[in-house]
Amino acid sequence: MTTNAMATGQSNYRIIRYIVLAFLVIWLVFTLFPLYFAIITALKPVDEINRMVPTFWPETFRFDNFAGIFADPGSLKSLIDSIIIASANTALSLVLGTLAGYALARYLRGALGENLAFFILSQRMFPPVAILIPIFFLFDETPWGTDSYITLVLLYLVFNLPLATWLMMVFFRDAPKELEEAAYLDGYTPFRAFFKVTLPLVVPGMISVAMLCWIFAWNEYLFANLLTGTTVKTFPVHIPTFVAGSQTLWNFVMAFSLVAMLPPVLLFIVLRRYMVRGLSLGVVKG
Amino acid sequence: MAGLVLDEICKGWDFPVLDRLSLTVEEGEFFVIVGPSGIGKTTLLRCIAGLERLDAGRVIIGGQDVTAVKPYRRGVAMTFESYALYPHLTVFENIASPLRARRQPKEDIARQVESVAKLLKIDHLLDRRPHEVSGGQKQRTALGRTLVAKPEIFLLDEPISHLDAKIRHELRRQFHTLEDLRRVATLYVTHDYAEALSLGDRIGVMGEGGLVQIGSPREVFEKPADLFAARVLGQPSINEFSAEVEGSDGALSISVENGAIRFPISGPPASVLGDHSDRGISVGMRPQHLSVVRDGASSANGHPTVEGTVDVHEALGATGVLIATVGEQPLTVITSPEDHYASGEPVKIALEPENFLYFDRQSGRNLMLGQS
Numbered sequence: 148m149t150t151n152a153m154a155t156g157q158s159n160y161r162i163i164r165y166i167v168l169a170f171l172v173i174w175l176v177f178t179l180f181p182l183y184f185a186i187i188t189a190l191k192p193v194d195e196i197n198r199m200v201p202t203f204w205p206e207t208f209r210f211d212n213f214a215g216i217f218a219d220p221g222s223l224k225s226l227i228d229s230i231i232i233a234s235a236n237t238a239l240s241l242v243l244g245t246l247a248g249y250a251l252a253r254y255l256r257g258a259l260g261e262n263l264a265f266f267i268l269s270q271r272m273f274p275p276v277a278i279l280i281p282i283f284f285l286f287d288e289t290p291w292g293t294d295s296y297i298t299l300v301l302l303y304l305v306f307n308l309p310l311a312t313w314l315m316m317v318f319f320r321d322a323p324k325e326l327e328e329a330a331y332l333d334g335y336t337p338f339r340a341f342f343k344v345t346l347p348l349v350v351p352g353m354i355s356v357a358m359l360c361w362i363f364a365w366n367e368y369l370f371a372n373l374l375t376g377t378t379v380k381t382f383p384v385h386i387p388t389f390v391a392g393s394q395t396l397w398n399f400v401m402a403f404s405l406v407a408m409l410p411p412v413l414l415f416i417v418l419r420r421y422m423v424r425g426l427s428l429g430v431v432k433g
Numbered sequence: 434m435a436g437l438v439l440d441e442i443c444k445g446w447d448f449p450v451l452d453r454l455s456l457t458v459e460e461g462e463f464f465v466i467v468g469p470s471g472i473g474k475t476t477l478l479r480c481i482a483g484l485e486r487l488d489a490g491r492v493i494i495g496g497q498d499v500t501a502v503k504p505y506r507r508g509v510a511m512t513f514e515s516y517a518l519y520p521h522l523t524v525f526e527n528i529a530s531p532l533r534a535r536r537q538p539k540e541d542i543a544r545q546v547e548s549v550a551k552l553l554k555i556d557h558l559l560d561r562r563p564h565e566v567s568g569g570q571k572q573r574t575a576l577g578r579t580l581v582a583k584p585e586i587f588l589l590d591e592p593i594s595h596l597d598a599k600i601r602h603e604l605r606r607q608f609h610t611l612e613d614l615r616r617v618a619t620l621y622v623t624h625d626y627a628e629a630l631s632l633g634d635r636i637g638v639m640g641e642g643g644l645v646q647i648g649s650p651r652e653v654f655e656k657p658a659d660l661f662a663a664r665v666l667g668q669p670s671i672n673e674f675s676a677e678v679e680g681s682d683g684a685l686s687i688s689v690e691n692g693a694i695r696f697p698i699s700g701p702p703a704s705v706l707g708d709h710s711d712r713g714i715s716v717g718m719r720p721q722h723l724s725v726v727r728d729g730a731s732s733a734n735g736h737p738t739v740e741g742t743v744d745v746h747e748a749l750g751a752t753g754v755l756i757a758t759v760g761e762q763p764l765t766v767i768t769s770p771e772d773h774y775a776s777g778e779p780v781k782i783a784l785e786p787e788n789f790l791y792f793d794r795q796s797g798r799n800l801m802l803g804q805s
Contacts, residue, residue: 328484329517331504333582334534340505343530347521 189213189401196397212402216389222403225385230410232296232381233364236303240360241353243304244311249341251312252319264316270309275369283373293374299381302370307360314359318352319345354421362411382407436460436618437586442480442490450476452642453490458586458618463608465621467629467665468639474622475514477639478588481620482511495585505534510579511588514595516571518563524550524574525559531582549577552611569600580613587619594625608632626666630654638662660797663717663790669754669765672718675794678706687786689716693760696737698786705800706791714800717790723766725755725774726781736783746774757782 188196189212191205216222251264282302286293322345330340368383376384382403389399437458444451450473458464466474479485481492483504491500499507510531518527525546526533532542550556553573558566563574572592579587592608593601605628608614608621623629629636630650637644638653638661646658657663663671674689685707686697698706706714726738741759746768753768757780766782774780791800 323515323517325513325515325517326519328482328504329511329513329519329578330530330534331484332482332509332511333531333578334505335530336503336505339534343533344519347519 185401185405188397189405191398193394193396193398209398212398213406216399216403216406219388221380221385221388225380225382226407226410228296228379229365229381229383229407232299232303232379233361235296235300236307236364237357237360239300240304240307240311241357244308244315244356245346245349245353247308247312248315248317249319249345251316253324264313267309268313271306271313275306279369279373282370286374294376294378296379298374299364299367299371299379302374303360303364303367306367307363311356311360314356315349315352318349322348351421354418358415358418361414365411436462436495437481437620438491438493439481440491440493442492443488444473444476444480444485446488449642451480454643456637456644456647458620460618461616463615463619463621463632463634464637465623465629465633465635466637466639466644467623467626469665470624472639472641474624474639475590478511478590478620478622481586482509482588483507508585509588510582510584510586512572512575512579512590512592514591516563516575518571518574518578520563522562523559524555524561524563524566524570527563527574528559528577528581530578545581546577549580552580553577553607569596569604572596572604580611583613585617587614587617587621589619589621591623592621593628594623605631626668629666638665656799656802657790658799658802660715660717660792660799663792663799667719669720669767671790672720672723672763672765674716674718674762676714676716678709678714687714687716690760690762693762694739694764694784696739696784696786700787702786702789702791702801709793709800713794715792715794715797717792718764718784719788719790720754720765720767722785722788723764724783724785725766725768725772726783727772734783736785738781738783741780741782743774743776743778743780745776748773755780 187203187205190208190210191202192207192209195202195206247267251260251267254260255263283293286298286302289298291297326344326348327337327340330344331337335343366383367381371381372384375381386400386403386407389396389403437456439454439456441453441455442451443449443453454477456464466477468474476485480487483492483499483502487500491498493499494507494509519530522530528546528549529542532545546559547556550559553576555566555570555573555577558570558574563571566574576589576592579589593604596604609632621628621632633650635647636650636653638646638657640661646653646662648656653662654666657666660673664673674694676687676689678685679688679695680686684697685699685703686695687706688695739759741757741764744756744758744763746756747754748770750770753770753772755766755768755774757764757766759782764782768774792798793800
């Protein structure tokens with residue numbers, strides 16, 4: 148290759164780099180602008196929000212908006228309710244999904260296992276709205292009624308359990324069966340071998356699944372709005388209550404939304420390290 | 434009392450991997466199974482360990498029929514070809530695993546693990562995880578895990594095949610000296626004939642469906658039951674040719690590959706092969722039974738010779754391997770390491786027909802067995 152051709156190759160590479168960078172900048176603007184606007188809206192007074200030409204930098208900063216949202220005792224309770232429901236549902240999804248995924252991965256191979264696993268996953272593809280009304284009547288018949296923690300914890304299993312089962316099945320299939328067999332020969336029963344060897348191998352996968360389940364349950368609005376709202380009120384249901392007369396208090400809505408973003412973001416930052424796969428590297432001959 | 438008895442075990446219906454295989458391994462015996470890759474050696478071990486269900490037959494360990502016993506109650510320890518170390522546990526915990534399974538007291542576990550680790554020279558690695566140690570150290574860890582278990586049967590599946598040559602030799606030497614392995618019945622699987630000859634009290638050559646030949650290393654190497662067993666053992670591989678027996682009672686000669694190589698035979702081979710003049714045979718010539726006659730050497734100690742040209746010569750330090758073409762047939766010859774040959778150079782090769790192996794061409798059976 149001549150120097151000239153090499154230079155052309157290099158400048159081609161540079162052009163592609165700039166194009167990619169330009170796309171990234173545009174993409175960043177699109178994704179970050181709503182967040183930026185939410186933040187500044189949360190800091191504006193109501194009359195500044197209602198102007199026809201919106202301000203892109205608040206003229207007056209109202210940091211007390213964040214204190215204002217908690218003047219309503221329902222605000223804190225809704226966050227706690229959401230944490231309770233999301234956590235309980237995640238725990239249940241994880242326990243059941245792990246056991247079911249293991250059974251599918253190890254004991255139901257072949258056509259039956261494949262079809263059953265896909266059938267379970269297909270539950271997740273069902274449009275939730277289609278079962279909204281039947282679900283309401285169904286839970287209305289239960290001793291605890293519709294407006295309770297148990298209702299949402301159980302209901303979210305409909306969406307989270309198929310996903311948890313499918314993903315855990317995939318993780319268990321990746322975990323080498325030979326390690327379990329080695330544990331049998333060490334004298335562990337299948338039950339003990341599962342906890343000693345197999346389960347630790349899929350912990351990174353379990354954490355990823357937990358994150359997905361938790362965030363779904365945290366953000367769910369449709370069912371929470373229809374079924375609960377008095378005894379139990381999750382934060383997505385609480386947000387629309389920030390109104391004064393006919394006016395929506397957008398600054399409170401945005402401030403509360405930002406507060407509600409914190410738990411999942413913190414959770415992700417803490418657990419990100421564990422979500423990295425690759426614990427099973429180095430098992431194979433080297 | 435017998436350590437391990439396999440009674441006509443079968444595995445696989447459409448393609449029988451094990452077909453009515455019977456074998457007895459005595460207590461204290463080191464039995465090596467050697468055979469080409471993919472022939473079912475690992476399957477055999479997995480059947481003994483209970484990881485595979487038998488289709489027929491019985492497995493008896495220490496006089497007890499364990500055919501229906503689960504692997505975790507069989508008292509069998511096995512090393513896997515992939516080592517199968519627990520990646521999330523330290524070397525210490527990996528070795529301690531069988532003891533933890535029996536819920537032994539902590540101090541006992543620490544003592545036993547440390548003594549085994551010292552024996553295997555991995556006592557400085559106990560805090561590491563499997564991905565932080567080398568291949569040889571992984572293998573030692575896997576071996577340590579089976580040793581602490583103090584099983585009734587050791588099953589070792591290609592334990593050193595994937596290590597580099599130096600460590601392989603070092604570990605092979607260690608297998609000779611490990612007391613625990615020599616006390617109970619050990620079944621060692623390999624595709625490397627040198628490991629088999631070096632380690633085995635007895636060797637079983639595995640072919641399709643089961644064991645083709647069982648015997649002492651010397652017996653199996655010198656008197657292979659058939660062409661297959663002769664092929665499995667030996668490196669460089671045996672030279673094999675189809676041949677005809679020519680001539681009459683007085684002066685028999687063998688014509689290899691339509692006369693490319695021709696040599697007279699006498700003694701025991703002659704008396705056996707005389708009956709086969711009408712049927713075809715196969716001749717197996719081990720490379721060490723062929724030698725190059727140097728220029729100027731007038732005789733080949735009375736051995737018949739053939740002329741050929743050098744193809745490739747590999748000087749390997751301790752020996753040399755020469756591949757020559759004799760009448761379009763390739764012939765592998767062991768040479769002395771000092772000699773060097775250029776490609777295309779003419780050579781004279783001396784044959785030792787009395788050491789050659791003669792097989793029935795149809796069945797592959799060794800014709801000399803039961804005769805000498």
